[in-house]
Amino acid sequence: MSPDPTVSPAAPGVVPPAPHLAEPSMDHVTAASFEDWMKAVARGFQEEHHPETLALDREVFEDDRSFGFRVGDRWVSTCGALTRELGVPGGFSVPTAAVTVVTVHPPYRRRGLLSAMMRHQLEDVARRGEPLAALWASESLIYGRFGYGPAVSRLQLRGRTRSLDFLPGVRTGGSVDELTREQFLTVVRPLHERLRRDRPGTMARPADHSWEFALFDQPFARDGATELRHVVHWSEAGEVDGFATYRFKEDQTATEPDSEVRINELWAEDPVAHATLWRYLLDLDLARRFRARNAPSDELLRLLVHDARAVGTEVLDALYVRVVDVAAALRARSYAAPLDVVIEVADDLLPANAGRWRVRTDGPAESTTVERTDDPADVALGVLELGTVYLGGVRLADLHRVGRVTEHTPGAVAAAGTAFSWHRAPWCPDFF
Numbered sequence: 001m002s003p004d005p006t007v008s009p010a011a012p013g014v015v016p017p018a019p020h021l022a023e024p025s026m027d028h029v030t031a032a033s034f035e036d037w038m039k040a041v042a043r044g045f046q047e048e049h050h051p052e053t054l055a056l057d058r059e060v061f062e063d064d065r066s067f068g069f070r071v072g073d074r075w076v077s078t079c080g081a082l083t084r085e086l087g088v089p090g091g092f093s094v095p096t097a098a099v100t101v102v103t104v105h106p107p108y109r110r111r112g113l114l115s116a117m118m119r120h121q122l123e124d125v126a127r128r129g130e131p132l133a134a135l136w137a138s139e140s141l142i143y144g145r146f147g148y149g150p151a152v153s154r155l156q157l158r159g160r161t162r163s164l165d166f167l168p169g170v171r172t173g174g175s176v177d178e179l180t181r182e183q184f185l186t187v188v189r190p191l192h193e194r195l196r197r198d199r200p201g202t203m204a205r206p207a208d209h210s211w212e213f214a215l216f217d218q219p220f221a222r223d224g225a226t227e228l229r230h231v232v233h234w235s236e237a238g239e240v241d242g243f244a245t246y247r248f249k250e251d252q253t254a255t256e257p258d259s260e261v262r263i264n265e266l267w268a269e270d271p272v273a274h275a276t277l278w279r280y281l282l283d284l285d286l287a288r289r290f291r292a293r294n295a296p297s298d299e300l301l302r303l304l305v306h307d308a309r310a311v312g313t314e315v316l317d318a319l320y321v322r323v324v325d326v327a328a329a330l331r332a333r334s335y336a337a338p339l340d341v342v343i344e345v346a347d348d349l350l351p352a353n354a355g356r357w358r359v360r361t362d363g364p365a366e367s368t369t370v371e372r373t374d375d376p377a378d379v380a381l382g383v384l385e386l387g388t389v390y391l392g393g394v395r396l397a398d399l400h401r402v403g404r405v406t407e408h409t410p411g412a413v414a415a416a417g418t419a420f421s422w423h424r425a426p427w428c429p430d431f432f
């Protein structure tokens with residue numbers, strides 16, 4: 001799949017072939033074709049192309065991981081992966097292909113281009129030795145057939161800010177300040193790196209452009225709200241131990257203040273920082289409503305307030321995880337309990353994963369061995385189900401209860417389920 005040097009831009013008036021007669025061919029992006037590829041991405045998502053983000057896009061996307069199908073010089077589908085690290089139980093970061101910009105131009109849909117791109121990409125991820133791939137799905141039905149399981153959920157929280165008094169015992173303290181973007185990055189980058197160790201599902205943000213993404217603030221991304229505001233919490237001892245970002249959305253039609261605080265992400269090292277940051281955001285003058293679109297599924301706000309029902313809560317799917325290398329992925333995480341089990345995995349797309357694996361661990365990742373075995377299976381499941389439980393956010397026993405996991409040895413699901421669980425729910429505040 002080397003770039004075709006004979007492809008040159010068609011003259012403006014030259015009409016492409018009818019889609020049913022065209023034969024798209026797969027190709028990688030080059031510096032010369034990148035802008036057209038980004039235009040195809042925007043078109044595939046039914047969005048506008050934003051040339052003002054081209055320089056950032058160029059930094060973020062890697063040519064050898066960005067590809068698609070073309071007809072002549074015209075991209076009719078796109079697909080990409082970013083080289084990232086995903087936090088897993090035990091505080092480790094696992095090399096992960098962050099899959100993104102998957103589109104097929106409407107005239108070329110439902111003729112197998114997505115399937116071909118997914119196959120090509122998974123083989124490439126396996127070749128690179130990355131144990132995992134992960135993605136945010138625009139529609140939840142697309143990716144199951146390729147082995148991606150909904151491993152992380154999110155909460156969408158909303159409510160009236162004036163109904164959210166805290167219970168008397170809730171401790172707040174220290175102070176909150178709003179910083180410029182540059183000041184914020186100075187103090188928050190090391191704090192984020194520390195805090196994410198305790199939160200499976202989060203992604204490392206080592207490069208400047210991954211923070212650019214996290215703090216993305218082009219006017220077209222604001223949905224009529226203010227620029228992004230950067231908030232930190234200072235502990236009593238004068239250390240920064242929490243941070244949040246938010247926007248303020250004014251309701252210009254209301255005769256009384258009724259604006260909304262839109263919280264992007266909120267991180268805290270301890271309960272005081274957590275409660276104080278929430279209190280700050282809920283007490284902003286002129287606001288009467290709040291919305292947090294991507295709160296962790298174990299967000300504690302409901303336990304802090306008098307009126308738990310006032311925190312409107314919707315559970316939504318977030319990150320989908322695909323196990324690309326079963327042995328490496330299972331060795332990379334820690335377990336909540338010792339385990340010795342034979343797991344049989346079905347994987348039609350990556351046959352190297354299929355078969356029986358003995359997983360032995362005392363708990364910590366360093367103590368874990370995962371080896372192929374001919375011993376009979378204790379538990380059997382598909383690679384989608386393995387990805388679903390991998391970060392500890394979905395219980396193996398629940399998948400068994402609904403018939404998606406088979407137990408061959410009585411008690412094996414309970415034992416494996418306990419070991420695969422984790423004390424902290426996975427959360428993914430990283431959109432890509």
Ligand SMILES: CC(=O)SCCNC(=O)CCNC(=O)[C@H](O)C(C)(C)COP(=O)(O)OP(=O)(O)OC[C@H]1O[C@@H](n2cnc3c(N)ncnc32)[C@H](O)[C@@H]1OP(=O)(O)O
Binds near residue numbers: 105109139145
């Ligand atoms: C990580 C991300 O980037 S998420 C973004 C995904 N992209 C979008 O939402 C943009 C708009 N949609 C599209 O561009 C396209 O419709 C795509 C990429 C979702 C699908 O591309 P296609 O080339 O039409 O898919 P393809 O023909 O390979 O279909 C493979 C199978 O998936 C099914 N499928 C494809 N899209 C969907 C969908 N949206 N919902 C349910 N099933 C789907 C097909 O019916 C087909 O099923 P089959 O194998 O049983 O026949």
